[in-house]
Amino acid sequence: MKKTALIIIDMQNDFVLQNAPQCIVGAEAIVPNIQKVLTFFRSKNLPIFHVYREYREDGSDIEKTRLDDFLTQQKYCVPHTKGCEIIDALTPIEGEYKIVKNRFSGFMQTELDFILRRLDIEKIVVCGIQYPNCIRATIFDGVALGYEVTLITDATEAQTEEIATANIVDIANIGVECITTKLFMNKKEKL
């Protein structure tokens, strides 16, 4: 059986809470589905990765296209702030991995692939926010690096339904299994 890990992306206060500086519409609505998947992985003692953003306060590590707004408007995902923390409903527990990223892909210039390889992970299950950026970049890199990838479609969000749908089409087209939480929970015994 292929060893599987869960990757939850960017479910931080600054992106999820209503009125957060960078609120993703609908991010709160997917929390119950992510919790279902998370609870299952915890029950099976399978590896769980919380991959999330941090940006230094001087903006030195943020994407160039976001730099001006970050410096002149409200900052977000600054380490040691409440906004940077993963939301209470998904707080990591001991034994779960926290991976800080500065870019869209969870694999870019992070230790994620080091650890997945060390744990002999062959398959990753991805959810979180948001479809066109961090979800998609992480999934494409995951496929490129040789992982089998499953996307939980209703435990993942975008700013609009159209964007989500268009991304799922592209992601499915490179061979990623795109299934709902319900379907995942029904077939989860295979993990």
Place this chain on the structure above:
Amino acid sequence: MKKTALIIIDMQNDFVLQNAPQCIVGAEAIVPNIQKVLTFFRSKNLPIFHVYREYREDGSDIEKTRLDDFLTQQKYCVPHTKGCEIIDALTPIEGEYKIVKNRFSGFMQTELDFILRRLDIEKIVVCGIQYPNCIRATIFDGVALGYEVTLITDATEAQTEEIATANIVDIANIGVECITTKLFMNKKEKL
């Protein structure tokens, strides 16, 4: 004038202090030279990067060749331990960058290059420990990525003089300026 940054590598208690689990012979002896260079960069308000090791306690992010010893003997560079901290004499101050690495090169799967580029750094000055591993790997990657590199030879150490000398030969041969602290301090006005 080319903008220059200082990179100090792995000057952590677990590598530097006598009787530390992974003590590098002679690491303490180079501290005064590193301090001279550090003080100069601080006086000029030039960017300073403290690049250092962290290993998760479960060993999931340590090099494969070090894994068995790490798990069965004394652990080192575990986050939030005293041993993992940068030595008191070189403690980072506000505005200086701390970059965590899990491998030999300070550039491998870290945000170091993101930030150097953002700051328009063209030249890096490297010192710390130790020659054959982290110093060399960081310098070779730095050259490969297009930075001009200066190595401060007597602010850098190895386990033996022979290893240090052999590495300096190889490093000089790829076009890296290898100079002593004294020579660097005498020509520092060019920065």
